[in-house]
Amino acid sequence: MSTDSIKIPFIDLAAQQKNIRTSIDKRLMNVLDHGKYIMGPEISELEGLLSEFIKVKHVVSCSSGTDALYVSLLAAGIGKGDAVFIPSFTFAATAEAVVLCGAIPVFIDVDPLFFNIDPAKLNEAIERVKKSDNLKPRAIIAVDLFGIPAPYSELCEISNSHGLLLIADAAQSFGGSIKEDKVGTFADITTTSFFPSKPLGCYGDGGAIFTDDDDMADIIRSIRAHGGSNQGKYDNVRVGMNARLDTIQAAILIEKLKIFPGELISRQAIAGRYTELLSDVVTTPSVPDGYLSAWAQYTIATNQREQLSEYLNGYGVPTQIYYPKPLHKQLPYKGSQAVSGELPITDKLSQTLMSLPMHPYLETETQDKISRCVVAFFEENARVTN
Numbered sequence: 001m002s003t004d005s006i007k008i009p010f011i012d013l014a015a016q017q018k019n020i021r022t023s024i025d026k027r028l029m030n031v032l033d034h035g036k037y038i039m040g041p042e043i044s045e046l047e048g049l050l051s052e053f054i055k056v057k058h059v060v061s062c063s064s065g066t067d068a069l070y071v072s073l074l075a076a077g078i079g080k081g082d083a084v085f086i087p088s089f090t091f092a093a094t095a096e097a098v099v100l101c102g103a104i105p106v107f108i109d110v111d112p113l114f115f116n117i118d119p120a121k122l123n124e125a126i127e128r129v130k131k132s133d134n135l136k137p138r139a140i141i142a143v144d145l146f147g148i149p150a151p152y153s154e155l156c157e158i159s160n161s162h163g164l165l166l167i168a169d170a171a172q173s174f175g176g177s178i179k180e181d182k183v184g185t186f187a188d189i190t191t192t193s194f195f196p197s198k199p200l201g202c203y204g205d206g207g208a209i210f211t212d213d214d215d216m217a218d219i220i221r222s223i224r225a226h227g228g229s230n231q232g233k234y235d236n237v238r239v240g241m242n243a244r245l246d247t248i249q250a251a252i253l254i255e256k257l258k259i260f261p262g263e264l265i266s267r268q269a270i271a272g273r274y275t276e277l278l279s280d281v282v283t284t285p286s287v288p289d290g291y292l293s294a295w296a297q298y299t300i301a302t303n304q305r306e307q308l309s310e311y312l313n314g315y316g317v318p319t320q321i322y323y324p325k326p327l328h329k330q331l332p333y334k335g336s337q338a339v340s341g342e343l344p345i346t347d348k349l350s351q352t353l354m355s356l357p358m359h360p361y362l363e364t365e366t367q368d369k370i371s372r373c374v375v376a377f378f379e380e381n382a383r384v385t386n
């Protein structure tokens with residue numbers, strides 16, 4: 001084939017920075033001038049902007065997406081003897097937060113089309129745990145994998161009928177929506193991450209928690225800073241932690257949020273174009289009707305993943321595999337109480353999915369090269385195997 005040898009970034013943060021560098025510089029200078037590095041004015045400015053963007057009552061910025069989950073579970077009083085239902089096909093943080101607060105994660109299989117927690121299997125697992133005498137069902141953490149919101153209307157029904165707390169791990173889906181409503185409004189508590197490569201990323205670690213519940217928001221704010229009260233951080237009314245977002249990261253996020261709506265539109269266009277170019281040779285991602293993905297990843301499925309990946313890398317096209325080993329097979333969890341039964345869809349997806357370069361600054365020409373490379377692999381391979 002005649003695809004030129006090219007070097008392509010998987011996510012091009014430098015291209016984004018070029019567009020906003022001057023305003024970022026100004027924001028950073030401003031923080032250096034006022035010197036309020038912890039909980040400076042940029043924190044409440046950012047929280048206000050996020051609350052307006054999502055249309056959610058409370059936004060509590062924090063130190064990372066992992067801490068956002070951990071703080072939320074602590075705020076809900078989840079701990080020893082509690083079962084928290086989570087998908088196995090997710091990043092380790094979802095399970096870690098559960099284990100760190102003393103509860104047991106119960107792994108649920110995902111649906112084969114959108115890769116999010118399967119409501120029917122979730123319901124079965126809740127019924128099963130209800131019958132056990134050493135575990136109490138307490139919460140569900142749904143994960144919006146690759147940017148697609150989980151099936152929240154079904155999940156809300158399940159959480160309501162069993163009296164469970166519903167948390168949305170929206171680390172990958174900030175900016176996504178279902179009909180008119182944005183990610184951040186579907187669950188009792190939503191958490192997100194501002195890790196640099198997430199849809200809205202800062203230049204370090206960061207995260208946020210969204211909720212409409214006034215009491216929950218108060219407790220979350222208290223836990224974020226050492227269990228302080230309205231009387232201040234030296235009046236410690238509960239055990240908390242240091243889970244604050246840095247002022248400098250908030251300053252960066254304020255500027256990045258300004259260009260974020262435009263970036264979301266670009267992501268839609270780029271994803272749509274990939275699907276046009278690739279749907280004849282691989283399984284391209286599906287999005288449920290009325291849903292908008294934040295397109296954290298553009299993920300295809302093929303039985304020849306390893307060969308395709310090697311082929312693309314050879315032409316300078318980077319690829320990523322999310323996730324090669326699901327959590328129920330990872331050392332800290334396998335064989336534990338958390339793993340009961342088979343998760344066949346999760347097992348299959350962990351062997352067939354592969355993500356392609358995806359970011360709002362991916363140029364048409366580059367995307368064409370990547371797509372031509374994928375198509376050429378299947379043409380050459382068909383020739384070899386025939």
Ligand SMILES: *Cc1c(COP(=O)(O)O)cnc(C)c1O
Pocket residue numbers: 064065066067090091093094143169171172192193194195205206207
């Ligand atoms: C990235 C990610 C997290 C953790 O976010 P950090 O900010 O890196 O702590 C949690 N859950 C999911 C699904 C993620 O993709």
